[in-house]
Amino acid sequence: MSxxxxxxxxxxRPHAAGIAVLTGPGPVGVTITSxxxxxxxxxxxxxxxxxxxxxxxxxxxxxxxxxxxLGAHQQDLARLFATPGADRFGPDTRWxxxxxxxxxLDGCLSWLVCARHDVRAVGDHHVVTAAVEEVRPGAxxxxxxxxxxxxxxxxxxxxVRG
Numbered sequence: 001m002s003x004x005x006x007x008x009x010x011x012x013r014p015h016a017a018g019i020a021v022l023t024g025p026g027p028v029g030v031t032i033t034s035x036x037x038x039x040x041x042x043x044x045x046x047x048x049x050x051x052x053x054x055x056x057x058x059x060x061x062x063x064x065x066x067x068x069x070l071g072a073h074q075q076d077l078a079r080l081f082a083t084p085g086a087d088r089f090g091p092d093t094r095w096x097x098x099x100x101x102x103x104x105l106d107g108c109l110s111w112l113v114c115a116r117h118d119v120r121a122v123g124d125h126h127v128v129t130a131a132v133e134e135v136r137p138g139a140x141x142x143x144x145x146x147x148x149x150x151x152x153x154x155x156x157x158x159x160v161r162g
Contacts, residue, residue, distance in 0.1 A: 013147075013148050013149055014147070014148060015147075016145040016146070016147040016154065017033035017034075017145060017146045017147075018033065018035060018069065018143060018144075018145055018146075019031060019032075019033055019070045019078050019143075019144045019145060019146055019151060020032050020033075020035045020047075020067050020068055020069050020070060021067075021068045021070060021077065021078070021081045021105055021108075022035070022047055022049075022055075022059070022065060022066070022067055022068075023065065023066040023067075023068065023102055023103040023104070023105070024058070024059045024062040024064065024065055024066070024102065024103075025062060025064060025100065025101040025102060025103075026058060026103075027088075027089045027095070027097075027103040028055060028058040028059060028062075028088075029055070029066075029081050029088050029089070029103060029105075030049070030053065030055040030059075030081055030082070030088075031078045031079075031081040031082035032047050032048075032049070033146045034046075034047045034048040034049075034125075035047045035067055035069075038129060042131060043131065043132035044117060044129055044130065044131055044132065045067065045112065045114060045129070045130055045132055046127060046128060046129045046130065047065075047067070047127075047128055047130075048122070048125040048126065048127045048128070049125060049126050049128070050124060050125050051121075051124050051125065051126065052124070054084050054085075056126060060119075060126070062116065063100075063115060063116050064099075064100035064101070064102050064113065064114070064115055064116070065102065065113075065114045065115075065116070065128070065130055066098060066102035066103055066104055066111060066112070066113055066114075067111070067112040067114060067130075068104065068105045068108040068110075068111055069108055069109045069110045069111075069112075069138075069143070070108060070109065070143075070144040071107065071108065071109045071139055071141040071142060071143065071144060072141060072142040072143065072144050072153030072154070073107070073141060074107060074108070074144055075144060075151050077093070077105065077107075078144060078151055079151075080093065089103065093105070094106035094107065098111070098113055099113050099133070099134055100113065104136075107138070107139055108138045108139065109137075109138050109139060109140075109141060109143065110135065110136065110137050110138050111135070111136045111138060112132050112134070112135050113132075113133050113134040113135075113136075114130035114131060114132050114133060115130060115131045115133050116128065116130060116131075117129040117130050117131045142154055
């Protein structure tokens with residue numbers, strides 16, 4: 001028996017997914033919730049983009065990627081990079097070229113600059129594994145996650161002292 005796409009989405013909605021913006025030379029970028037750590041040694045991460053993504057053709061042949069982990073204060077930025085046809089790197093977007101001309105967005109919790117390691121077509125997505133070549137800590141603050149179909153901040157829990 002096969003599970004439908006809607007059935008899968010409905011059971012995954014209560015599972016929080018961190019929100020990041022994936023960027024590449026061009027500049028090009030898109031909001032993703034599929035970012036995950038794969039390995040610490042060697043340092044590898046992965047992300048997936050749908051075959052139907054209008055950004056995938058622009059990133060498909062890129063050798064370098066930037067991954068920006070978004071903070072709770074960056075909901076507007078996440079929406080902008082999730083909107084097809086939007087001027088994502090327009091005058092209102094604060095960014096700078098990073099290593100290998102990978103765009104780095106201002107104000108993020110952290111940045112990773114990654115080199116292509118492997119790309120596989122899996123179902124209706126392309127799964128990219130990338131080698132982390134550089135990391136930069138950024139602004140302190142709470143994370144932005146996708147939960148129950150909406151973007152929302154996740155506050156750090158208060159430390160309990162015993």
